[in-house]
Amino acid sequence: xxxxxxxxxxxxxxxxxxxxxxxxxxxxxxxxxxxxxxxxxxxxxxxxxxxxxxxxxxxxxxxxxxxxxxxxxxxxxxxxxxxxxxxxxxxxxxxxxxxxxxxxxxxxxxxxxxxxxxxxxxxxxxxxxxxxxxxxxxxxxxxxxxxxxxxxxxxxxxxxxxxxxxxxxxxxxxxxxxxxxxxxxxxxxxxxxxxxxxxxxxxxxxxxxxxxxxxxxxxxxxxxxxxxxxxxxxxxxxxxxxxxxxxxxxxxxxxx
Amino acid sequence: xxxxxxxxxxxxxxxxxxxxxxxxxxxxxxxxxxxxxxxxxxxxxxxxxxxxxxxxxxxxxxxxxxxxxxxxxxxxxx
Numbered sequence: 001x002x003x004x005x006x007x008x009x010x011x012x013x014x015x016x017x018x019x020x021x022x023x024x025x026x027x028x029x030x031x032x033x034x035x036x037x038x039x040x041x042x043x044x045x046x047x048x049x050x051x052x053x054x055x056x057x058x059x060x061x062x063x064x065x066x067x068x069x070x071x072x073x074x075x076x077x078x079x080x081x082x083x084x085x086x087x088x089x090x091x092x093x094x095x096x097x098x099x100x101x102x103x104x105x106x107x108x109x110x111x112x113x114x115x116x117x118x119x120x121x122x123x124x125x126x127x128x129x130x131x132x133x134x135x136x137x138x139x140x141x142x143x144x145x146x147x148x149x150x151x152x153x154x155x156x157x158x159x160x161x162x163x164x165x166x167x168x169x170x171x172x173x174x175x176x177x178x179x180x181x182x183x184x185x186x187x188x189x190x191x192x193x194x195x196x197x198x199x200x201x202x203x204x205x206x207x208x209x210x211x212x213x214x215x216x217x218x219x220x221x222x223x224x225x226x227x228x229x230x231x232x233x234x235x236x237x238x239x240x241x242x243x244x245x246x247x248x249x250x251x252x253x254x255x256x
Numbered sequence: 257x258x259x260x261x262x263x264x265x266x267x268x269x270x271x272x273x274x275x276x277x278x279x280x281x282x283x284x285x286x287x288x289x290x291x292x293x294x295x296x297x298x299x300x301x302x303x304x305x306x307x308x309x310x311x312x313x314x315x316x317x318x319x320x321x322x323x324x325x326x327x328x329x330x331x332x333x334x
Contacts (some may be wrong), residue, residue, distance in 0.1 A: 023273070026273060026274065026277060027277065030274075030277050030278065030281060034281060039278065039281070039282075042265045042266055042267055042278060043263065043264065043265065043266075044264040044265070044266045044295075045264065046260065046261040046262070046263070046264050046293070057324075058324050061324070105299055105302070105303045107299075109272075110272065110273075110304065113272075113273055114273075114307075117273045117276060117277065117308070118273075118276055118304075118307060118308040118311045118312065119311055120307040120308060120311045122303075122307060170273075173271040173272050182298075182299060185298065185299060186325075187271070187298060189271050190271075249311070
């Protein structure tokens with residue numbers, strides 16, 4: 001979307017629909033568990049001791065982080081001496097990016113999902129700001145000729161793909177980046193999600209090569225509307241999105 | 257502890273969005289003034305639950321760290 005390509009806007013609606021379905025499924029499971037009494041397994045007696053396993057010492061994590069940082073520096077050194085400085089810089093960006101993602105809890109999944117669960121808009125606002133900044137940055141880079149626009153083909157498949165990804169990310173509990181930083185946090189569930197993502201992406205790339213898909217061509221909004229028009233459409237879209245998020249939050253949706 | 261918990265939910269290991277959904281379903285079956293304690297871990301606990309609780313209008317009385325990465329939320333039903 002930040003690339004002002006029509007496919008980005010189409011995929012948005014797919015993601016929202018998929019996330020809504022994912023939340024519906026989660027609620028369905030919850031209702032079924034309430035009816036069957038399975039939720040009872042979460043109940044504890046007041047005052048009962050919760051922590052039975054020995055807690056891990058707190059000093060362990062900073063030490064691990066220090067070791068990872070040292071290994072990263074060593075790898076960077078190897079990249080630079082091998083003449084692959086770019087790869088090293090990407091890796092540094094990745095480290096910083098991961099750190100920021102984890103600290104902020106930045107999560108595309110939650111930004112879509114929370115519309116339908118809690119109504120909270122904190123993460124959605126984060127995503128909106130991120131897209132706005134990326135849109136401006138992209139425009140500056142392309143307009144000054146530093147970057148070529150990257151336009152994906154758009155069609156019904158964009159909507160279907162968005163829907164499937166939206167559904168999958170809610171069930172799995174993370175989108176692409178969210179999955180990665182939560183594995184770093186120690187989430188075992190998302191290790192399986194990552195396996196599935198790698199498997200799915202690999203299979204699909206094979207499928208894409210053998211079956212000739214008629215994906216049509218991409219529509220770049222700057223081509224059809226000019227810079228001014230495209231940026232207006234982009235920011236108007238973000239504005240309406242923000243309004244809906246705010247309205248949804250104000251409505252004070254009770255946890256249902 | 258001045259406030260006695262009426263019910264305790266142990267939602268450790270549940271991924272987002274289930275802690276918020278389970279807690280919400282339990283809160284709905286409680287009377288105003290009753291206290292629910294929720295124990296959860298992971299990112300959902302760190303930010304998803306407080307967001308959800310404040311959003312739902314109930315009162316988050318306190319958050320305690322039980323162990324590294326495991327949190328207990330004390331919620332008063334509004």
